[in-house]
Amino acid sequence: MRRIGAGLALLAVIAVVVVIVARPGSSPAKRDAGGKDTTSNATTVRRRDLVQTDTESGTLSYAGSHTVYNRLSGTLTWLPSVGQAIKPGEALFKVDGKPVTLMNGTTPAYRDLNSSDSSGQDIEQLNRNLVALGFNPDGIVIDDRWQAATTAGVEAFQASRSETETGSLPLGRVVFLPGDQLVSTVDASLGSTGGGSGQGNPSSPTNAVDQTSGARAEFVSLKQPVPGKHRSGQAPGAAQNSHKHAGKSRMKSLEALIALLQAEVAELKAAKPPPSGSPSPGASNGAQPPASNSAQPPASKSTQPPSSNSGNPSSGSGDASATAVLETTSTRQVVTVSLDPSKQSEAKVGERVTVEMPAGNTVDGRVSAVSSVAQTSSNSDNGNGSGNSGPNNNPSSTIPVTISLSRRHAVGSLDQAAVSVNFAQARANHVLSVPVTALVAIAGGQYAVQAAAAPHQLIPVTTGLFAAGYVQISGRAIHPGLQVTDSQG
Numbered sequence: 001m002r003r004i005g006a007g008l009a010l011l012a013v014i015a016v017v018v019v020i021v022a023r024p025g026s027s028p029a030k031r032d033a034g035g036k037d038t039t040s041n042a043t044t045v046r047r048r049d050l051v052q053t054d055t056e057s058g059t060l061s062y063a064g065s066h067t068v069y070n071r072l073s074g075t076l077t078w079l080p081s082v083g084q085a086i087k088p089g090e091a092l093f094k095v096d097g098k099p100v101t102l103m104n105g106t107t108p109a110y111r112d113l114n115s116s117d118s119s120g121q122d123i124e125q126l127n128r129n130l131v132a133l134g135f136n137p138d139g140i141v142i143d144d145r146w147q148a149a150t151t152a153g154v155e156a157f158q159a160s161r162s163e164t165e166t167g168s169l170p171l172g173r174v175v176f177l178p179g180d181q182l183v184s185t186v187d188a189s190l191g192s193t194g195g196g197s198g199q200g201n202p203s204s205p206t207n208a209v210d211q212t213s214g215a216r217a218e219f220v221s222l223k224q225p226v227p228g229k230h231r232s233g234q235a236p237g238a239a240q241n242s243h244k245h246a247g248k249s250r251m252k253s254l255e256a257l258i259a260l261l262q263a264e265v266a267e268l269k270a271a272k273p274p275p276s277g278s279p280s281p282g283a284s285n286g287a288q289p290p291a292s293n294s295a296q297p298p299a300s301k302s303t304q305p306p307s308s309n310s311g312n313p314s315s316g317s318g319d320a321s322a323t324a325v326l327e328t329t330s331t332r333q334v335v336t337v338s339l340d341p342s343k344q345s346e347a348k349v350g351e352r353v354t355v356e357m358p359a360g361n362t363v364d365g366r367v368s369a370v371s372s373v374a375q376t377s378s379n380s381d382n383g384n385g386s387g388n389s390g391p392n393n394n395p396s397s398t399i400p401v402t403i404s405l406s407r408r409h410a411v412g413s414l415d416q417a418a419v420s421v422n423f424a425q426a427r428a429n430h431v432l433s434v435p436v437t438a439l440v441a442i443a444g445g446q447y448a449v450q451a452a453a454a455p456h457q458l459i460p461v462t463t464g465l466f467a468a469g470y471v472q473i474s475g476r477a478i479h480p481g482l483q484v485t486d487s488q489g
Contacts, residue, residue: 071172105176
């Protein structure tokens with residue numbers, strides 16, 4: 001028993017010594033996916049999807065841009081703030097304390113909405129919104145016809161806003177825009193009046209009257225003395241002769257004035273001013289035109305009455321014009337890229353891309369639109385920003401591409417931020433590959449991989465697609481799970 005105990009003690013000491021000697025010089029072993037032992041500087045041949053990309057600069061922004069008009073007369077009593085999100089059923093702004101409500105739709109409102117309307121897309125949008133917002137007491141059928149249930153729905157909508165339940169909506173009480181809207185600009189101010197009747201508008205009816213009165217004053221200044229009146233002490237016969245001469249003189253003056261007006265009308269029709277320094281029409285007749293009839297005819301002589309719409313969309317009823325109140329966008333963010341026409345094949349609608357955000361994270365996206373028309377811009381090398389054409393300004397064309405981001409990614413509230421977009425140039429799906437650092441250059445410009453297991457033989461390979469730090473390889477001895485050395489571990 002003593003001998004056996006001494007022998008066990010000796011074995012324990014030897015085991016400790018072996019562990020101490022072996023540990024400093026050994027490489028820790030690890031197991032790959034197949035359960036085989038390999039060293040730390042080895043990698044495994046695996047099947048991967050490889051995508052070779054082209055990186056382009058893009059801009060992150062919000063999709064869609066809309067101008068919101070006020071078509072109601074009254075005073076603006078509430079406006080949203082820039083950056084505020086507004087959903088269908090909520091107020092865009094208020095006129096005289098009553099809300100102008102956002103409704104979901106792509107066709108702008110263009111008429112009063114009531115039971116006498118013919119069928120149309122605007123009525124279908126109204127029916128759809130009344131149902132979606134819960135104003136549907138009588139069961140609206142969603143189509144483009146006005147129904148009795150539509151009237152009941154409008155009355156319920158008006159009751160929720162403490163308005164008179166008329167069952168009809170005047171033009172401007174609701175605004176149709178696609179989906180949720182984000183306020184980007186507020187163009188109006190509280191207290192201003194709608195309907196395009198603000199003071200100081202050069203095309204307002206008040207100014208139109210002033211212009212007309214100015215034109216009348218011009219003609220009054222050309223009146224001649226009234227016939228039949230003679231100076232004191234003048235004989236009646238002499239007065240008659242004086243009247244005859246005055247009549248002839250008046251006729252000549254009127255003829256000269258008519259010729260002058262005809263010349264000015266001809267110039268206005270030709271849309272060009274008379275040449276500088278040219279004699280005034282009628283000068284050959286000896287008549288001197290009034291000073292107010294200079295080479296440039298006064299604006300008050302326009303034959304077209306001033307328009308009260310001032311270029312804004314018509315209200316439909318003709319009683320008021322539309323006034324821009326807000327600028328909005330959708331709440332959906334997109335990326336726009338100006339792509340070189342030579343790379344147009346990279347951008348196909350539905351193609352997947354990745355977008356590198358300013359924070360360094362990467363999000364998925366898809367190409368949603370590719371313009372069929374190239375945009376041309378001038379690239380100046382002089383650096384002064386003048387943009388004038390010159391020998392150093394070379395026009396360049398680009399293809400606008402729009403990219404929709406995956407909804408599962410949170411990209412924050414960034415707007416007009418610079419991003420990088422990776423377009424796929426080439427793909428190789430489910431191919432054998434290794435990290436590029438596993439390749440070993442051999443004679444003849446060829447490549448090989450080195451087996452991780454002894455005797456570490458070189459295995460020639462044929463390379464394919466290089467992408468994202470990996471390379472496609474093939475060869476008779478290459479198979480999934482093969483352990484090869486990797487210079488980067």
